[in-house]
Amino acid sequence: MPPATIEMPGVTLIEDAPLAARNTLRVQARCAWLAELGDAATLPRVLALPALRKLPLLVLGSGSNVLFTADWPGLIVQLRNGGIEHMGETGEHVLLRVGAGKPWDELVRWSLAQGLVGLENLILIPGTVGAAPIQNIGAYGVEVARSIECVEAWDRELERHVELPAADCAFGYRDSCFKRAPERWIITAVRFRLARNGALHMDYAGIREELASLRIDQPRAVHVAEAVQRLRTRKLPDPALIGNAGSFFKNPQVDAVCATALRTQEPDLPQWPQADGGSKLSAAWMIEAVGCKGLRAGDAGISEHHALVLVNHGTASGAQLWALAERVREAVHMRFAVLLEAEPRVLPQPTPIPAQHWTRHE
Ligand code: EPU
Numbered sequence: 001m002p003p004a005t006i007e008m009p010g011v012t013l014i015e016d017a018p019l020a021a022r023n024t025l026r027v028q029a030r031c032a033w034l035a036e037l038g039d040a041a042t043l044p045r046v047l048a049l050p051a052l053r054k055l056p057l058l059v060l061g062s063g064s065n066v067l068f069t070a071d072w073p074g075l076i077v078q079l080r081n082g083g084i085e086h087m088g089e090t091g092e093h094v095l096l097r098v099g100a101g102k103p104w105d106e107l108v109r110w111s112l113a114q115g116l117v118g119l120e121n122l123i124l125i126p127g128t129v130g131a132a133p134i135q136n137i138g139a140y141g142v143e144v145a146r147s148i149e150c151v152e153a154w155d156r157e158l159e160r161h162v163e164l165p166a167a168d169c170a171f172g173y174r175d176s177c178f179k180r181a182p183e184r185w186i187i188t189a190v191r192f193r194l195a196r197n198g199a200l201h202m203d204y205a206g207i208r209e210e211l212a213s214l215r216i217d218q219p220r221a222v223h224v225a226e227a228v229q230r231l232r233t234r235k236l237p238d239p240a241l242i243g244n245a246g247s248f249f250k251n252p253q254v255d256a257v258c259a260t261a262l263r264t265q266e267p268d269l270p271q272w273p274q275a276d277g278g279s280k281l282s283a284a285w286m287i288e289a290v291g292c293k294g295l296r297a298g299d300a301g302i303s304e305h306h307a308l309v310l311v312n313h314g315t316a317s318g319a320q321l322w323a324l325a326e327r328v329r330e331a332v333h334m335r336f337a338v339l340l341e342a343e344p345r346v347l348p349q350p351t352p353i354p355a356q357h358w359t360r361h362e
Helices: 040-047 104-113 207-213 221-235 256-265 283-289 318-336 355-359
Strands: 005-008 011-018 030-037 057-059 066-068 072-079 084-090 093-099 148-155 160-165 185-195 243-247 271-273 279-281 300-302 309-312 345-347
Touching: 005 040, 011 040, 030 040, 040 072, 040 148, 040 185, 066 318, 072 185, 104 221, 160 185, 207 221, 256 271, 256 279, 279 283, 283 318, 300 318, 309 318
Parallel strands: 030 072, 057 072, 066 345
Antiparallel strands: 005 011, 011 030, 084 093, 093 185, 148 160, 148 185, 243 309, 271 279, 300 309
């Protein structure tokens, strides 16, 4: 029987849907059901459908932060609501409500065209507005959390729409309550607080140099965005040209004892001291140091331009990509005794390999 396609007002439901065009690593996986929703208000009705309500659920933005190592046996929901509403002004600030389905980079460019300040360092990040709070997207010295007023979501535990003020979202480095409990909330909209004349963040390495080379001495938000765009396009592969999910590994955080030991053993390893006395370490530097930058196994590879980026050169399967990522983690652990964590969601969740398994080979 050919796969079913059911049309409901504002909803498209597809059985046995292909996912290759719905994940930026371009993995050829499928899902049992896919639901595309033009309006978040239809969510409760779709989730309650008898054919769907017992299935495992995954919410996908534009698939730029996920690695499918197998087919998804359940329902995938994609929200396509992308409206921007002006909610009011408080002195210097403008309040906006943006639908979860809006492509992130479109919002950044729209805000720049309005002369608003706050999102300029986050230009060119793939993904949707609804995905942005989940891993608290960040780049060039700025995290999205600082511009978020509140997150609107469907709470599957309480079975109602909720509004979570930013202070209740437990935002951290590539982290939030939504990332920790992916089953609980489906983000439907995000409210942002952007400034008309806010301070610009230009201290991240390379921004001021880029502005100088553009001969800009009185930068505005658009200029910072232009500088960031140039830095990003030089280093990070474009998912439209080569399958990737941005940084595949997080920069690991270690405690003060470990940071001090590494400072002696590996004096060139970049460290960013943290408030608790520990340090965040450059995962890219460690991956390059163990010779994995540019590594390739079939079509699975590590970018030759940026060591944090796992790339699909053609038809690598999710399992092949994950096997390569595991090789990288093992090599880094052998030399630095530091375990790298994947930044995207790896689905189904892999069984962690105990670190002892690796150290036995030393
Ligand atoms: N480095 C290397 N080899 C490389 C790349 C970088 O040794 O191949 C070292 C260099 O010493 C460099 C340092 O790493 O100075 C930092 O590099 P970069 O500025 O590229 O930042 P990152 O820590 O590697 C993070 C984010 C990126 C974000 C950049 C810029 C994470 C996991 N990644 O990378 O985010 O664009 O900072 O702010 O925090 C993403 O999340 O998908 C992403 C691309």
